[in-house]
Amino acid sequence: MDTGTHVVMGIALGALATIDPVVASSTHATMGIMAATIIGSQIPDIDTVLKLKNNADYIRNHRGITHSLPMLAIWPLLISTVLYFIFPAATFLHLLLWSFIAVGLHIFVDIFNAYGTQAIRPFKDTWVAFGFINTFDWFIFSSHVVAIIIWLLGAPAGPTFFTLYGLLALYYAARAVTQRMIKHAVRNLIPDAEEIIVASTIHFFQWRVAVTTKDHYYVGRAFKRNISIYEKFDRLPIPNNEIIRSAKLDKNLAAFVSFSKVYNWRIEEKLDATYVTFTDLRYRSNGHYPFVAVVRLDDDMNILSSYTGWIFSDEKLQKKLTPVAI
Structure with a gap:
């Protein structure tokens, strides 16, 4: 899910935690648990910083190890250890419990997006992606916001948020059934x-x-x-020629192939270079396929430049592929 949805999910969990007498015993304890659920709902996406490095590392690793089974224990332990020194009234076990629920919920809901996660790693590196919930879903986000507002206005946390989760369970089931019907x-x-x-x-x-x-x-x-x-x-097989072999050495193309499930390819020989382009067919938008990997090769099959990511115009792609003059 998107960052905003994970935030409201964390707030909702923190609010639900107030049904626990220990959590509700003091403002200090409530603040500690709320911090634990909000941080826990965000921390698996810490690998987003890889995008600052390059798209290849981001595509290969986002929602990978940070969303894996071992992190269900590691993230809550880290969060609880730090927050316990700030909010001791929340108690370490309660911080551990609610941060565990927050981290687990984050990883769980992400498997329903098309992007998916490596949630069963280290047993398998398979990407688990059901695809029937969009990365940003208006109903999921809005229903959380409404429930939080109702709670802030004085409604009891238990009935409010259990009702929310019941409605969301029905919503997820309806989306899954709809997807199955469309596949049929x-x-x-x-x-x-x-x-x-x-x-x-x-x-x-x-x-x-x-x-x-x-x-x-x-x-x-x-x-x-x-x-x-x-x-x-x-559906043309990828040729095993010198051009493709050279292009496959590029990390951007390797990252694209590791992620994309349905793509086509083309080789274009232009005046300045030979272009190898792989295009993901899953993301058609207004007649355009924005998710691509492109490798530029010289006459000796050396890699001049490359790019993978979302591109919505040829002009922007050329800027990405043109080395910056120093």
């Missing part, structure tokens, strides 16, 4: 589909659709249960 409709439309990716968007009734068959890729949208296929691409 896609299967009827493209019977030879080998893989069907149906991912939510910020719009409640709209879903992104990407389909892989033996010979083709299909890209489209679903509105409710109505499927529209916008484009069809030949």
Whole structure:
């Protein structure tokens, strides 16, 4: 989920914790637990700082080890140890419990996005991504905000937040069922589909659709249960030639391939260089595919520059690929 949603989730958990007499016993204790739940709801995303380094490391590692099983113990222990010195009235065990719940909830809800997490690491490095909840979901965010406001106005924490979580459980179930129905409709439309990716968007009734068959890729949208296929691409094997072998040595392209599930490729020989472009087909937006990896090679197959990430115009891509003059 996005940062804002994780924040309101942390506040909601801190508010719910006030049903515990120890937490409610003093303002000091309440503040300590609230700090624990808010920090716990954010800390798995500390790997976002990798984006300051480069996109390749960010793509390879975001929601990786920081969202793994060992961190369910490590993060709460770190948070509780630090906060106990500031808020001893909260008690170490209560800080540990509520920070554990916050961290666990963060990791749990992220698996329902299309991006997913490596939540079962170290047993497997597989990315777990169900894709039926958008990274930012208006209903989830707004319902948390409403519940928090109702609590601040004096409503009891227990009934308020248990009602919230009950409604959210029904919402998640409804989204999962809707995704399954759309996949079934896609299967009827493209019977030879080998893989069907149906991912939510910020719009409640709209879903992104990407389909892989033996010979083709299909890209489209679903509105409710109505499927529209916008484009069809030949599924061409990646050649094992000198150009591709050289491009694969680039860390940006390697990061892209490790993350992307459905992509096509092309090789373009231009005056200034040879361009190898890989395009993720899952994120079509207004007829454009913004998530790409591009490698520029000279005549001797040396890497001149490269980029991976979100690009919405050729001009911006060229700026990313053009070395800065010193």
